[in-house]
Amino acid sequence: MHGTERFTAAVHQWLLGMFSPGAAHIAEMVLTGLAYLAFFAVAGLALVYLERRIAAFFQVRLGPNRVGPFGLLQTVADALKLVAKEPIGTKKADHFLYSLAPYFLIISSLMAISVIPMGAGFSAFDIDVGVFFLIAVSSVGVLGILIAGWGSYNKYSLIGALRSGAQMISYELSVGLSLLTMILLVGSLRFSDVVQAQSDYWLIFKGHIPAFIAFVIFIISGTAESNRTPFDLVEAESELGAGFHSEYSGIQFAFFFLSEFINMFIISAVAATVFLGGWMPFHIGDLEGFNHIMDYIPGPVWFFIKTGFIIFLMMWFRWTFPRLRIDQLMKLEWKYLLPLNLLNILLMAFFVWKGWYL
Amino acid sequence: MGYFSDIIHGFKTLLTGMKVTGKYFFNARKEIITQQYPDNRDTLTFPERFRGRVDMPHNENNEHRCTGCQACEIACPNGSIEIIWDRVLNPETGKKKKAIEKHIYHLSMCTMCNLCIVACPTDAIVMTHEFELAAYDRSDLTFVLNKPGSKLMAGVEE
Amino acid sequence: MRTGTLFDPIEQDLHTDEYKINMGPQHPATHGVLRLILTIDGEVIKNVEPDLGYIHRSIEKICERDNYRQIVHLTDRMDYLSSHINNEAVCLLIENALEIEVSDRVKVIRTILDELTRISSHLLWWGVMGMDVGALTTFMYGFREREMINDIFENTCGARLTMNYNVPGGLMWDIYSGFVRDTKAFLKHFKPKLKEYNDLLTDNIIFRKRTEGIGVLSKETAIAYGVTGPTMRGSGVSCDIRKLFPYSAYDRVQFEEILMQGGDTFDRYLVRMKEMEQSIHIIEQLIDNIPEGETLEKTRAVIKLPKGEFYQRVETARGELGVYVISDGKKSPYRMKFRSPGFSNLSVINEIAVGHKIGDFVAIISTLDLVIPDIDR
Numbered sequence: 001m002h003g004t005e006r007f008t009a010a011v012h013q014w015l016l017g018m019f020s021p022g023a024a025h026i027a028e029m030v031l032t033g034l035a036y037l038a039f040f041a042v043a044g045l046a047l048v049y050l051e052r053r054i055a056a057f058f059q060v061r062l063g064p065n066r067v068g069p070f071g072l073l074q075t076v077a078d079a080l081k082l083v084a085k086e087p088i089g090t091k092k093a094d095h096f097l098y099s100l101a102p103y104f105l106i107i108s109s110l111m112a113i114s115v116i117p118m119g120a121g122f123s124a125f126d127i128d129v130g131v132f133f134l135i136a137v138s139s140v141g142v143l144g145i146l147i148a149g150w151g152s153y154n155k156y157s158l159i160g161a162l163r164s165g166a167q168m169i170s171y172e173l174s175v176g177l178s179l180l181t182m183i184l185l186v187g188s189l190r191f192s193d194v195v196q197a198q199s200d201y202w203l204i205f206k207g208h209i210p211a212f213i214a215f216v217i218f219i220i221s222g223t224a225e226s227n228r229t230p231f232d233l234v235e236a237e238s239e240l241g242a243g244f245h246s247e248y249s250g251i252q253f254a255f256f257f258l259s260e261f262i263n264m265f266i267i268s269a270v271a272a273t274v275f276l277g278g279w280m281p282f283h284i285g286d287l288e289g290f291n292h293i294m295d296y297i298p299g300p301v302w303f304f305i306k307t308g309f310i311i312f313l314m315m316w317f318r319w320t321f322p323r324l325r326i327d328q329l330m331k332l333e334w335k336y337l338l339p340l341n342l343l344n345i346l347l348m349a350f351f352v353w354k355g356w357y358l
Numbered sequence: 359m360g361y362f363s364d365i366i367h368g369f370k371t372l373l374t375g376m377k378v379t380g381k382y383f384f385n386a387r388k389e390i391i392t393q394q395y396p397d398n399r400d401t402l403t404f405p406e407r408f409r410g411r412v413d414m415p416h417n418e419n420n421e422h423r424c425t426g427c428q429a430c431e432i433a434c435p436n437g438s439i440e441i442i443w444d445r446v447l448n449p450e451t452g453k454k455k456k457a458i459e460k461h462i463y464h465l466s467m468c469t470m471c472n473l474c475i476v477a478c479p480t481d482a483i484v485m486t487h488e489f490e491l492a493a494y495d496r497s498d499l500t501f502v503l504n505k506p507g508s509k510l511m512a513g514v515e516e
Numbered sequence: 517m518r519t520g521t522l523f524d525p526i527e528q529d530l531h532t533d534e535y536k537i538n539m540g541p542q543h544p545a546t547h548g549v550l551r552l553i554l555t556i557d558g559e560v561i562k563n564v565e566p567d568l569g570y571i572h573r574s575i576e577k578i579c580e581r582d583n584y585r586q587i588v589h590l591t592d593r594m595d596y597l598s599s600h601i602n603n604e605a606v607c608l609l610i611e612n613a614l615e616i617e618v619s620d621r622v623k624v625i626r627t628i629l630d631e632l633t634r635i636s637s638h639l640l641w642w643g644v645m646g647m648d649v650g651a652l653t654t655f656m657y658g659f660r661e662r663e664m665i666n667d668i669f670e671n672t673c674g675a676r677l678t679m680n681y682n683v684p685g686g687l688m689w690d691i692y693s694g695f696v697r698d699t700k701a702f703l704k705h706f707k708p709k710l711k712e713y714n715d716l717l718t719d720n721i722i723f724r725k726r727t728e729g730i731g732v733l734s735k736e737t738a739i740a741y742g743v744t745g746p747t748m749r750g751s752g753v754s755c756d757i758r759k760l761f762p763y764s765a766y767d768r769v770q771f772e773e774i775l776m777q778g779g780d781t782f783d784r785y786l787v788r789m790k791e792m793e794q795s796i797h798i799i800e801q802l803i804d805n806i807p808e809g810e811t812l813e814k815t816r817a818v819i820k821l822p823k824g825e826f827y828q829r830v831e832t833a834r835g836e837l838g839v840y841v842i843s844d845g846k847k848s849p850y851r852m853k854f855r856s857p858g859f860s861n862l863s864v865i866n867e868i869a870v871g872h873k874i875g876d877f878v879a880i881i882s883t884l885d886l887v888i889p890d891i892d893r
Contacts, residue, residue: 057382058379059382320376336365
């Protein structure tokens with residue numbers, strides 16, 4: 001914890017030494033923006049490589065292992081290939097909307113990443129409605145998909161985009177409500193408060209039964225939010241109605257593709273922060289010695305281990321389960337997940353009132 | 359209450375499925391079945407009856423066993439074998455006999471059905487283990503199986 | 517219509533049209549080059565029209581030129597997943613026409629190879645079915661077991677797909693020395709895997725919801741269209757040629773004919789999974805005591821069938837394959853016709869797919885287990 005705070009303080013002092021306070025502030029903002037963009041790109045590349053490798057191990061084969069040592073440069077080669085492709089558009093496409101659509105997704109993902117703390121004080125904004133801000137901003141991504149479908153002037157893209165839009169809007173309800181269940185335990189929407197409240201036990205252990213149910217519901221809804229199997233009928237119906245990104249090629253397609261993986265990262269990061277403790281090491285109540293040993297591993301390492309675990313879980317789902325049909329998907333949300341979520345909130349409120357939590 | 363038991367039953371089946379794939383993931387090192395093909399070319403093994411390309415083995419004196427009887431040409435279903443033969447005078451017995459001049463094999467039409475090998479009375483042709491048969495030019499796919507200057511092994515006709 | 521306003525109001529509800537979609541020849545979901553013209557209203561299918569002929573290679577016409585030994589190698593390119601059984605059909609027809617009695621050894625070996633072919637075909641079907649419904653790992657698992665069977669075939673006859681091992685009168689060569697050992701090793705490896713497959717896909721709640729109640733084929737429709745094979749047995753009609761008109765060594769083995777009463781997609785799926793278990797059972801009864809005998813009976817060098825008409829039926833992995841020959845005494849048939857199982861199975865698609873959604877359609881096509889070269893010949 002102290003390591004990251006010292007790091008940010010040192011950078012702040014160095015900048016103050018070089019510029020006047022106003023210019024140093026602006027320089028800090030520019031540096032943070034660049035850092036996040038670099039993280040975005042590297043995380044996207046790493047996730048694509050990981051997905052292919054893990055998928056290969058599930059399917060008893062080797063993944064990419066020729067480009068670079070252990071195939072680590074495979075995604076770089078893919079990105080270069082995509083950049084070199086010609087962006088073909090349709091003649092009758094609405095050019096303004098068609099070109100605008102990918103940016104909605106990128107901007108909403110970047111704004112969502114900026115509030116998640118990766119270490120103590122290691123987030124771009126620490127506003128006091130952090131959780132609410134994150135859920136609100138990720139809804140903007142749905143707009144990007146709808147605009148992409150409409151602007152392509154292709155009836156199959158439109159059908160795919162509308163289906164995907166319906167799916168994402170429905171499952172946002174479950175995401176929001178399951179996060180709300182955990183906020184009842186914490187009492188504040190600020191992300192740093194959420195992480196600090198887990199300094200004796202992680203929230204999933206604190207609120208035992210309702211927290212576990214909320215975790216399961218969050219994982220299912222999060223998988224549906226990022227359009228992954230078993231909820232990926234948008235992409236896999238490319239048998240018949242090609243998905244909403246069918247008319248895009250080249251770098252614009254790369255944006256859609258990347259934003260899917262970054263969405264997955266955001267969902268995992270939120271799950272890791274709210275349920276599993278964020279950058280807080282694994283503490284058990286008052287055991288001083290144990291807690292002290294756990295503190296040796298720095299905060300960001302804990303964060304990435306937990307996020308990685310949930311990403312692995314989501315990939316495991318993708319390569320095991322068949323797909324759901326669109327009406328089954330809607331039925332699952334509105335008839336099963338939403339009532340369970342509401343009941344769960346009542347249960348958690350009852351437990352908090354009685355004080356039956358760790 | 360059927361509502362809740364449905365949900366729990368559904369979860370149990372999903373977890374069973376995940377256990378199967380999880381087992382393959384965590385034991386990936388010994389469960390991977392793919393071979394890295396161009397790197398392991400030296401250690402590939404073939405069963406002895408593998409049907410690759412047809413070839414006519416020659417011994418060290420450049421002699422083969424083909425008498426030009428055309429049994430393989432008749433047996434082949436789509437004419438991948440053409441025999442060009444000639445009647446030569448056998449100096450010892452003074453009789454004219456059929457002898458092979460050229461045994462043309464069209465790899466581009468061969469279906470590797472093995473009927474020519476079975477039909478040959480003298481075991482002159484065999485199926486080799488070559489399977490990397492791609493060529494850049496169509497004329498590379500027509501072979502003349504008997505090497506120039508080779509002649510029939512003695513004692514083959516019975 | 518003049519109403520006195522600048523624009524005429526639309527006096528009807530929102531009018532939706534049906535539109536036609538091509539599930540074209542190149543497609544990840546139809547197993548081969550099959551073109552299906554779907555008429556869809558919204559999301560619901562109203563009409564399906566198959567358009568065949570993209571892989572027609574005029575096999576039946578070629579058979580009028582080739583002699584009988586050469587016809588055998590053409591048949592294993594029709595339904596390439598059951599090539600042993602196809603070859604056996606033509607060989608049995610010739611042997612029955614010329615009244616050649618093959619030895620017991622040949623019969624038992626042919627039966628064992630038939631059942632191995634059936635397991636291999638059903639494994640590929642299972643892998644592709646999982647892939648169509650969305651679980652992409654099942655494809656690799658199915659192919660992994662098929663590798664072992666393909667290795668046995670490669671050691672026996674040299675090829676992995678187009679076997680050409682049955683000849684009129686017996687087998688091309690005797691089986692290789694490790695055949696019994698390799699087959700037993702395969703059976704031992706495969707039985708726990710079958711249980712894993714059931715864990716992965718059969719009991720999965722998502723899979724059940726995708727396949728139960730979809731594509732119901734009633735008994736009367738199935739009989740009217742001439743459907744055969746596991747597709748028919750899923751609707752409850754007993755049609756297994758191995759039980760009704762036994763050939764080779766099928767009259768001396770015990771096995772069950774799997775019948776399901778529902779007729780929907782899940783029932784057809786279960787029929788094939790249980791048939792794999794029955795095939796294992798058949799092989800186990802035969803593998804330990806393969807009788808000694810000749811592997812190739814003496815036939816004339818040029819086979820000529822007597823004048824007349826001959827018909828032979830066998831049970832491939834897809835249904836009943838019938839071979840019909842009109843011979844006029846020469847060394848090639850006058851007319852040769854193959855009654856392919858896939859053609860009749862495909863013709864029922866219009867009855868069972870109407871009223872379902874597009875997502876179900878792929879699952880229905882997958883359980884019909886079509887191999888398009890079999891339909892187009």
